[in-house]
Amino acid sequence: MTIGASPEPRSVEPAPAALAEVISRFGVMMTFGRNAEIYAQEAPAEHLFRVVSGVVRTASCDLDGRRHIGEFYYPGDLFGLEAAARHQYSAEAITACQVQMVRQSAVRTLIGVEELDLAILGGLRRELQKAREHMRLLGLRNAREKVGAFLAALAGPGVAGGADLPMGRQDMADYLGLTIETVSRMLSQLQSEDVIEFASSRRVLIRRPEMLEAFAA
Amino acid sequence: MTIGASPEPRSVEPAPAALAEVISRFGVMMTFGRNAEIYAQEAPAEHLFRVVSGVVRTASCDLDGRRHIGEFYYPGDLFGLEAAARHQYSAEAITACQVQMVRQSAVRTLIGVEELDLAILGGLRRELQKAREHMRLLGLRNAREKVGAFLAALAGPGVAGGADLPMGRQDMADYLGLTIETVSRMLSQLQSEDVIEFASSRRVLIRRPEMLEAFAA
DNA sequence: CGGTTAATTGAACGCATTCAACACGAGTGG
C-alpha cells in the first residue's frame, strides 16, 4: 500500500488489515479493569495494541492538571502505534476491557520489516486524519456543535436507533475541550429539542437522525 | 527507520532526510505569488512538496465559511504527504515562495517503494505529533496562552532576539481558533508586559525569552 | 436501604466575541 496510488480514493482509511490480523493471531491477551492504565504518558512505545472488547481512551495531562482526551478506541481498533519513540498520550481502559498486545520487534519477525512499516503507515494515516478532524472540531465549533458532532460520530454513519455512551461526561468534556457542565447542558438542550432522548445517562436514543447528521460535516 | 527501535528516543522527529534529499535533487521548482493556491482542498494527493523559500500554510474551509489553518511550513519543511488519497487541507503561499514538487510515482522509481514508504512514514509521524500538539493547544489553552505558545514556537528553541511574522493576524487567528481582534489584543497585552515588543506589526522582538518559553509546555 | 459517585440544574461571573470606530502603512495618482 502506497500513498496516492490507490485506485479508489476514500475519505476515511480502513484499519490496516494485515497488522490487525497479526495482532489478533499472535498478540498476548490482557485484561484491564475500569480506569486501569494500559500504558503511561512518556512511556517507551514498544508495543502495538488492539482492542478486543471494551473501550479505551488516550489521555494527556497538562502541568497544571488540565486533561485532554486524544481519541477513543473501540473493539477492532488499533492503538499505540505512536508517532514517536515515546507515547505522547497515556492509554486507559474506560470500561473493563480486553486488549491484545504485541512487541513491535515480534511483529517484525512475523511479517517482516516492510510489512510492518506499511501497516503502521496505514495506521498513522488513519490517526492523522482523525487528529485533523478533531483539530477542526476544537478550533471552529461551538459547544452545541461539538456535542452534536460527537454524538453523530458515536452513533455512526447509520444513525438510527440509539447508542451507548461508554465514557462519562468528564471524558466527553476533555475530548471536546469543554467543561462537564456545558456538555451536560448541551445534551439536555438537544433532548429538549427532541433530537435525542436519554433512556439513562449512558444510553441515548436518536430521535431525529437527520438533525444529528447535520453536525457531522 | 522503524518505529520503536531507535536507540535514542527524542521528542520531536527530524524531517526525513532521504526524502528531502530526493525532492531537492529531482523536484520541479515552482514559484508562487502571495496567496496563490499550491493545491486545492479535496484535490488528489499525487505529489510531495518541499519549501525552498517563503512560507506555506495549509487551510481548510468550512461549509459556513469558517477557516482553519492546519500548519505553517517553512523553508526545508516537507508538506503534502497527506494521510489520504485526497488532500484534507488546501496549501497556499503566505509569502511569495519557491516550492519543489515531485510525483510520488517518480520518487518511487528513484528510491524504491520501501524507501519512499519509510520516508513518508517519518514525515507522517512528524505531522501527527504536530497535529496532536495543536489539538492540545486548541483544547485546553486560553487566548493568552495560545498566542504565547505560538510566538514561542515561532521564535524557536533558541528564543532570543526577534522573529518575523510572515503570516497576517487572520492566519494566526485561524490557526489558534481565535478571532483576529483577540489575537491583536493578546499581542498588545504581551507587549505592555514587556514580554515582547513590536518593531513593526510583522516584526517582533523578544524582551523576556524565559516568559515566552513558559508558554511552550 | 444508606453511602458514594456521576450527572443535572441554577445563578453569577468572566473571557472571548461581536460590532464599530479609528490608526497605520503601502501604493497610486494628482
Next chain:
DNA sequence: CCACTCGTGTTGAATGCGTTCAATTAACCG
C-alpha cells in the same frame, strides 16, 4: 509632496457563550 484609497492592524464598548461555583437530583453498589 500631498491627498486619496485600500488593506491590515489596533482599540473601545457591549453582548453572549461557556465557565465557575454552588446546590440538587439521579444512578450505582455495598
